[in-house]
Amino acid sequence: xxxxxxxxxxxxxxxxxxxxxxxxxxxxxxxxxxxxxxxxxxxxxxxxxxxxxxxxxxxxxxxxxxxxxxxxxxxxxxxxxxxxxxxxxxxxxxxxxxxxxxxxxxxxxxxxxxxxxxxxxxxxxxxx
Amino acid sequence: xxxxxxxxxxxxxxxxxxxxxxxxxxxxxxxxxxxxxxxxxxxxxxxxxxxxxxxxxxxxxxxxxxxxxxxxxxxxxxxxxxxxxxxxxxxxxxxxxxxxxxxxxxxxxxxxxxxxxxxxxxxxxxxxxxxxxxxxxxxxxxxxxxxxxxxxxxxxxxxxxxxxxxxxxxxxxxxxxxxxxxxxxxxxxxxxxxxxxxxxxxxxxxxxxxxxxxxxxxxxxxxxxxxxxxxxxxxxxxxxxxxxxxxxxxxxxxxxxxxxxxxxxxxxxxxxxxxxxxxxxxxxxxxxxxxxxxxxxxxxxxxxxxxxxxxxxxxxxxxxxxxxxxxxxxxxxxxxxxxxxxxxxxxxxxxxxxxxxxxxxxxxxxxxxxxxxxxxxxxxxxxxxxxxxxxxxxxxxxxxxxxxxxxxxxxxxxxxxxxxxxxxxxxxxxxxxxxxxxxxxxxxxxxxxxxxxxxxxxxxxxxxxxxxxxxxxxxxxxxxxxxxxxxxxxxxxxxxxxxxxxxxxxxxxxxxxxxxxxxxxxxxxxxxxxxxxxxxxxxxxxxxxxxxxxxxxxxxxxxxxxxxxxxxxxxxxxxxxxxxxxxxxxxxxx
Numbered sequence: 001x002x003x004x005x006x007x008x009x010x011x012x013x014x015x016x017x018x019x020x021x022x023x024x025x026x027x028x029x030x031x032x033x034x035x036x037x038x039x040x041x042x043x044x045x046x047x048x049x050x051x052x053x054x055x056x057x058x059x060x061x062x063x064x065x066x067x068x069x070x071x072x073x074x075x076x077x078x079x080x081x082x083x084x085x086x087x088x089x090x091x092x093x094x095x096x097x098x099x100x101x102x103x104x105x106x107x108x109x110x111x112x113x114x115x116x117x118x119x120x121x122x123x124x125x126x127x128x
Numbered sequence: 129x130x131x132x133x134x135x136x137x138x139x140x141x142x143x144x145x146x147x148x149x150x151x152x153x154x155x156x157x158x159x160x161x162x163x164x165x166x167x168x169x170x171x172x173x174x175x176x177x178x179x180x181x182x183x184x185x186x187x188x189x190x191x192x193x194x195x196x197x198x199x200x201x202x203x204x205x206x207x208x209x210x211x212x213x214x215x216x217x218x219x220x221x222x223x224x225x226x227x228x229x230x231x232x233x234x235x236x237x238x239x240x241x242x243x244x245x246x247x248x249x250x251x252x253x254x255x256x257x258x259x260x261x262x263x264x265x266x267x268x269x270x271x272x273x274x275x276x277x278x279x280x281x282x283x284x285x286x287x288x289x290x291x292x293x294x295x296x297x298x299x300x301x302x303x304x305x306x307x308x309x310x311x312x313x314x315x316x317x318x319x320x321x322x323x324x325x326x327x328x329x330x331x332x333x334x335x336x337x338x339x340x341x342x343x344x345x346x347x348x349x350x351x352x353x354x355x356x357x358x359x360x361x362x363x364x365x366x367x368x369x370x371x372x373x374x375x376x377x378x379x380x381x382x383x384x385x386x387x388x389x390x391x392x393x394x395x396x397x398x399x400x401x402x403x404x405x406x407x408x409x410x411x412x413x414x415x416x417x418x419x420x421x422x423x424x425x426x427x428x429x430x431x432x433x434x435x436x437x438x439x440x441x442x443x444x445x446x447x448x449x450x451x452x453x454x455x456x457x458x459x460x461x462x463x464x465x466x467x468x469x470x471x472x473x474x475x476x477x478x479x480x481x482x483x484x485x486x487x488x489x490x491x492x493x494x495x496x497x498x499x500x501x502x503x504x505x506x507x508x509x510x511x512x513x514x515x516x517x518x519x520x521x522x523x524x525x526x527x528x529x530x531x532x533x534x535x536x537x538x539x540x541x542x543x544x545x546x547x548x549x550x551x552x553x554x555x556x557x558x559x560x561x562x563x564x565x566x567x568x569x570x571x572x573x574x575x576x577x578x579x580x581x582x583x584x585x586x587x588x589x590x591x592x593x594x595x596x597x598x599x600x601x602x603x604x605x606x607x608x609x610x611x612x613x614x615x616x617x618x619x620x621x622x623x624x625x626x627x628x629x630x631x632x633x634x635x636x637x638x639x640x641x642x643x644x645x646x647x648x649x650x651x652x653x654x655x656x657x658x659x660x661x662x663x664x665x666x667x668x669x670x671x672x673x674x675x676x677x678x679x680x681x682x683x684x685x686x687x688x689x690x691x692x693x694x695x696x697x698x699x700x701x702x703x704x705x706x707x708x709x710x711x712x713x714x715x716x717x718x
Contacts (some may be wrong), residue, residue, distance in 0.1 A: 030547050035475040042471070042540060052619050059616050062609045069601045074508045075516070084520075085609035091521040092614035095395055095528060096621050099628040103396045107633040113643055115272040 059085060134176060135183045137195040137243055138169030138209060139253070142236025150229025162216035162228050169209045169239065178202065181245055190305060193245025199588040201242045203435045204367045206586065207442040208239045210565070211359035214443075218450055218558035219352040221457075227267055231356045234260035238360035242367050246305040247295040250368070254291055254332075257361060258284035264353045265345050273348040279639070280345040283331060283338075284361075290328035297321025307371055312427050312588070314374045325372060332365035333416060334409045336385045340639035342409060347401035347462065351453040354401055358408060358449045363438050366415045370434055375427065379420030380510075384518040386413030391525030396628065397635050400452045400462040400538060404445065407488065407529035410522055411441045417515055418503040426509035428592035433502030436587050440495040440569060444487040447562035448534055451481040454551035454559070455538060464533060465632045469543030477551050478539040480559040487566040488530035489611055490523060492604045495569035498580035501603055502596060524614040531615060537630060572599050 028036060041047060063082035073079050080086075110116045145165040152158045176182060176197045183195035197205070212235035219227060234257055241253035258281065265277040298321055299305050308314050315322055327335075334342050346357050373379060390406035390413075397403045415434040422430035454477050455470065456462050471478040487494040490501075500523070507516045550556070573579030584593035597603075621627045682688050689695055 031472045032475050032550055035472045038475050039471045039478065039540075048623075052623060055612060055616050055619060059609075059612045062605065062612055065605050065609075069605050071602045071606065074511070075513055082609065084606040085613040087520060088524040088610035088612075088614035089617045091524045092527060093617040093621065095392055095521075095525045096618060096627060098392055099395045102392055102635075103628050103631070106393075106636040107396065107631065108636060110632060110634050112634050112636075113275075115275050117270060117272065121270060 133172065135195065136172055137183060137240055138172045138205070139236045139238070139240025139243055140194075141165060141169055141172070142212065142239060143233050143256070144236075146229045146232030146234075146236055148229075149232055150226055152225060155223045155225075158225055158228055159216070159220055162219075162232060163213065165232065166209050166213040166216065166235070170206070170213075173197065173202070173205055173209060187248075190248055190299075191246070192249050193306065194240075194249055195243050196245035197243060199590075200370060200431070200435060201367060203439050203586050203588075204242045204363060205239050207363065207439040208235055208242065208360060211235065211442050211446055212239075214446060214450075214558045214562055215352070215356050215359070217554055217561070218355055218453070220554035221552040222352060224267070224352075227264070227350070227352060230260050230263045230267075231352075234264060234356060234360060238364050241364055245307060247291075247298055247307065248305050250307070251288065251291050251295055254364075255285075255288045257364065258288060261357060261361060264356055265349050267353050268348055268350045270348065273345075276345040276348045279643075280341045283341040287328045287331040290324045290331070294321050294325035294328055297324065312374050312422065312431055314372050314376075317373060317376045317378065326369075326376075326378075329365045329368045329372070330382070332361050333369060334362055334365075334386070334412055335382055336389065337638045339386070339390075339409050340637050343402055343405045343637055344639050346405045346408075347399050351457050355446060355449045355453055358404070358445050359442050362408065362412050363442055366412060366419070366434065366438050369416065370419045370422075370431060374419055374431060375423030376420060379416050380507075380512060380515055381420075383413045383415070383417030383420055384515045384522075386410065386416060387522035388413070388518045388525065391522060391528050393635055393637065394533065395525075395528040397533075398464050398630060398632055400455070400464055400467070400533060401449070402635075403464075403529055403533045404448050404452060407448070407526060408441075408445050410526055410529075411437070411445065411488070413522065414500060414503050414519060415441075417519060418506055421506050421510040421512060421515075424510075426506045428589035429502055429509070429596065430506035432584075432587040432589055432593045432596075433499055433504075433506050436499035436583055436593075437496065437503060439583065439586075440487070440499050440566070443562050443565050443569075444484050444496060447480060447484040447559060447566065448488065448530075450555065450559045450562065451477055451484060451534060452538075454555050457555070458548040458551065459546050463632060464537045464630045467538045467544055467546070468541045469539070470546060470548075471539040472543070473546065473548045474539070474550050476556055477559065478535065480556075480563045481535045481539055483563040483566055485530035485535045487570070489527055490607065491611060492599070492607055493567070493570050493572075495566045495580070495583070497607065498570055498583065498598055501598055501607075502593070505596065520610065524610055527611065527614050527618070532618060 028040075031040075044050075063085045066082050071078055077083060142165055145161055149158050149161055152161070176195075178197050178199060181193045181196050183193070185192045185194055212232065215231055215235070216228070219231065237253045237256035237260060241250055241257065244250040244253060262277050262281045262284070265273055265280060267273075295305065297319070298315075301319070301321060315325075317323065317326060331338050331341075342362065346354050349357055369379065387410050390410040394403045394406040394410075397406065415437050418430045418434040418437070422434070452462055454474065455467065458474065459467065459470070461467065483494070487496050490496040504516070504519060504523075507519060551559070568578050569580055569583050571579045573581040580598060581594070584590065584596075587593045618627065680687065684690070
């Protein structure tokens with residue numbers, strides 16, 4: 001574990017408040033000039049919802065695209081309508097949900113092997 | 129003069145320049161060399177004729193072929209030289225002559241190893257890559273890096289020893305050390321010698337359970353060191369497997385497992401460079417699966433896919449390691465739980481991260497789409513259904529690396545509040561060049577000289593590659609469906625609060641077997657020995673002393689057996705009989 005707990009987290013590293021996008025607007029003055037024009041929109045309050053529904057729409061359109069395209073399939077399963085889409089959805093969903101179990105089973109303290117960087121070493125390497 | 133140049137192995141040139149750079153204190157001259165030499169190497173490689181022995185030597189009764197270019201190793205050597213060039217540009221902000229020199233030596237040894245025409249030359253450069261890469265890891269000068277580099281060295285040397293034994297067997301069986309002649313020919317995986325070679329290559333290719341040296345060591349290197357490490361060792365092993373073992377079934381299953389399982393770990397990993405190392409293992413899995421199905425009528429597509437994917441993978445994994453290196457250079461950490469929202473400070477790096485991520489995910493119009501499609505096509509033609517399904521699941525799963533971890537959690541997501549400077553110019557330049565290659569190699573060939581067809585023409589079987597239609601509606605649609613719906617699964621689970629949050633901590637991997645179980649066993653044995661050793665010596669001493677006293681009591685001149693007339697005369701008679709037997713034996717023998 002790191003020595004310093006960031007102010008927005010509890011001691012397990014979890015974020016305490018789920019609220020985001022409330023970065024003060026005057027902080028924008030500290031941003032890289034390109035950041036505002038390129039990615040500024042991602043901090044908008046509605047951006048996550050818009051992105052999500054945009055992806056839903058895009059996904060639906062892509063699956064409907066199966067009506068127009070012949071896949072010349074090799075395996076039987078490929079003939080299912082929207083197979084690749086549903087497969088991707090389920091496969092990645094399973095991989096993400098498996099993260100709960102694997103995290104519980106495999107995650108250990110950062111100094112588990114006793115070779116984590118000590119505060120002294122960190123200071124020394126920063127000095128370098 | 130052109131003949132002399134044509135016989136000059138670019139790898140040896142790089143190694144010589146590397147030795148020079150390590151000794152050269154003048155920064156400008158040294159850094160000019162690190163860029164100029166790989167460029168010269170590229171020129172040499174481009175004009176080398178294919179299928180000829182360009183440099184030979186004879187040593188200890190063995191015929192060595194030091195330099196031989198053909199359709200298979202060309203594309204690997206090209207990728208390595210480009211990587212050396214990009215790495216040199218990336219490291220320019222730093223004045224470190226040992227790094228500059230060793231990076232050139234490591235890259236040069238990798239180039240020389242793929243251009244070797246016989247097993248002994250391959251072995252020599254195989255070992256030079258191992259030793260030079262250990263120096264790259266040690267550059268970090270931390271306790272963790274030291275430990276990791278020693279574990280790394282032990283495993284790499286093991287691979288070298290196995291290779292040497294395999295080479296001896298190969299020489300004995302075939303009466304030559306020359307590599308299998310034709311591309312796609314290979315050797316059969318039978319007999320202990322072939323298995324020795326297979327495992328020697330497999331260790332460096334990061335076979336399942338043999339992969340932990342990579343995930344252990346790469347994240348502990350320096351900013352520039354990790355970028356250098358990501359390019360060479362595993363791709364060199366992919367090349368040797370493609371050379372020796374095309375069409376060997378074990379590779380299919382090993383490859384499928386390698387492609388799929390690391391993405392599960394990548395999803396819960398907190399160290400960005402570990403995430404990338406796992407992504408690298410996963411990508412190598414695709415190549416090995418392709419090499420495994422390289423037989424019959426899909427052999428050409430499979431080897432094209434493996435070689436092509438290795439080429440583009442060197443560049444896009446290099447790009448992602450560069451992006452992460454830039455993050456560490458500026459923020460001092462690669463821990464995802466301490467990053468986030470960095471597009472505010474490093475928007476240009478964020479763009480390169482997105483390009484690297486899109487390429488890793490094999491989105492159409494990016495280079496990996498052109499090569500991964502060949503692999504999927506070959507696996508599909510081989511009718512290996514479960515391998516095909518695993519590779520598709522891995523294609524979706526690799527979004528954990530290429531979408532979630534690097535671009536999203538590092539540059540977007542929750543704001544960490546870190547406000548830093550954009551990456552140094554030389555880093556941006558190197559990342560920009562790599563990103564440009566990712567795009568140029570992925571585009572349809574509308575403009576002559578650009579697009580995926582340029583790469584296809586350099587693959588082992590250019591005709592077969594040109595015959596493959598990449599941008600069909602079906603290919604593009606299925607790939608986009610897979611990726612968009614997979615991302616949608618992430619977004620949905622995140623909205624529902626079912627996405628496991630990013631937590632600090634260390635995720636166990638197969639190195640746990642020797643770092644924890646092995647270490648604990650060794651320390652237990654040590655503790656037992658510390659107690660048992662003295663007890664055993666004391667017991668032995670006591671027993672010895674008792675035995676001595678008994679013998680002394682019986683047999684010494686004052687002992688029981690020496691007393692009285694009977695014992696004395698018995699001793700005399702025994703001596704007399706022995707003397708007679710000796711004399712009789714002498715007479716009979718003569």
